[in-house]
Amino acid sequence: MSKLKLSHLAETLIGSEIVKLGNAISERIRNGEKIYNYTIGDFDPNIFPIPKELEDLVVQSYREHHTNYPAADGIIDLRKSVSIFLKEWEGLDYAPNEIQIASGGRPLIYALFKAIVDKGDKVIYGVPSWNNNHYVHLTDGEHCLIDCTVENNFMPAPKDIAAHIKGATLICLCTPQNPTGTTLSKESLEEICDMIITENKTRTPEQKKLYLLFDQMYWTLTYGSTIHVNPVSVRPAMKEYTVFVDGISKAFASTGVRVGWALGPAELIAKVKAILSHVGAWAPMAEQHAVAKYLLQKEAIAIYLKSFKAAIEERLVNIFNGFIQLKTKGFSVDAVAPQAAIYLTVKIDLVGKKTADGKLLATQSDVTSYILSEAKLAIVPFSAFGANSQNPWYRLR
Secondary structure (H helix, E strand, O other): OEEEEEOOOHHHOOOOHHHHHHHHHHHHHHHOOEEEOOOOOOOOOOOOOOOOHHHHHHHHHHHOOOOOOOOOOOOOHHHHHHHHHHHHHHHHHOOHHHHHEEEOOOHHHHHHHHHHHHOOOEEEEEEOOOOHHHHHHOOOOEEEEEEEEHHHHOOOOOOHHHOOOOOEEEEEEOOOOOOOOOOOOOHHHHHHHHHHHHHHHHHOOOOOOOOOEEOOOOOOOEOOOOOOOHHHHHHHHHOOOOOOOEEEEOOOOOOOOOOOOEEEOOOHHHHHHHHHHHHHOOOOHHHHHHHHHHHOOOHHHHHHHHHHHHHHHHHHHHHHHHHHHHHHOOOOOOEEEOOOOOOEEEEEOOOOOOOOOEEOOOOHHHHHHHHHHHOOOEEEEEHHHOOOOOOOEEEEO
């Protein structure tokens, strides 16, 4: 039987490794296997429900029959509320025509790539990072990949970005970062912004500008002394070159409610709107009305975030302490102290060692399988986020 011939994209695209792994683990659990599943970046709604006020507003919106098509860029009430929310909470000043609503961050990132990146354009991103490698592939861009290390919180160093910046079209940053739960320092962000501003000054009006895609989906979830910084606040001139991706998914444990937004120059956002009008990836009308009202409830949001963040931080810190205790006892593990988001970065460095029954763990894949079979622990290797297949670090959610 001959192989089905499809498009080059279809035949070369790799599906989400994280979703594939998570689904496989979930199937094993359904079949009765006891597994501690820390793969998918999601919340157990029985432990972390969405805010009660938001839940009530969603139910109310459906009862008010907000079930028709929304506007292509999002209902005006929601875009106004996002504008107010960002101004009050982060000091960002964006008008409704500079805001695009969609069903979470994924379609926004895809549309932004399609609006900015042409075939062969240079896209700079660090690994590990969430899905940048796949979006570059989807747009036929040139991968300018930076291998990031623990010494720099797994963030791309300015000097490494500088090596690729000439002629580049897009730089992708995510902070707080998925998968690492680490953040980019203010000093590094300032240096990167200064490079972007300087590079754009060398380009003529006919040339494409260098843009920064700044994914801050986790910006409300910082712990201890960690402070989130953004490019437009540290360098106002960056507003012309920055596109933010943000939303309620992680801030309010609302991954399934599907309301996200992008912020950027009005002309660029209009192109994103046009692309999404064909894709149809709008957030549901009832949820848009509900979120529009909820984002204005500043006191309720503050109360929710205080308890929500404390509960997440407690869990991350406890697991971190457990790994450090194992490290002090001589085990080949390590961990990065929790800074932000809902993830813990852990290291399990067992390649070259033998199991109790004498089997050699020759590759990191062997290690991943071993800890799943013996410890019943399912975590995601950094190789699923574009890093080298032998990288010993993992994302634990």
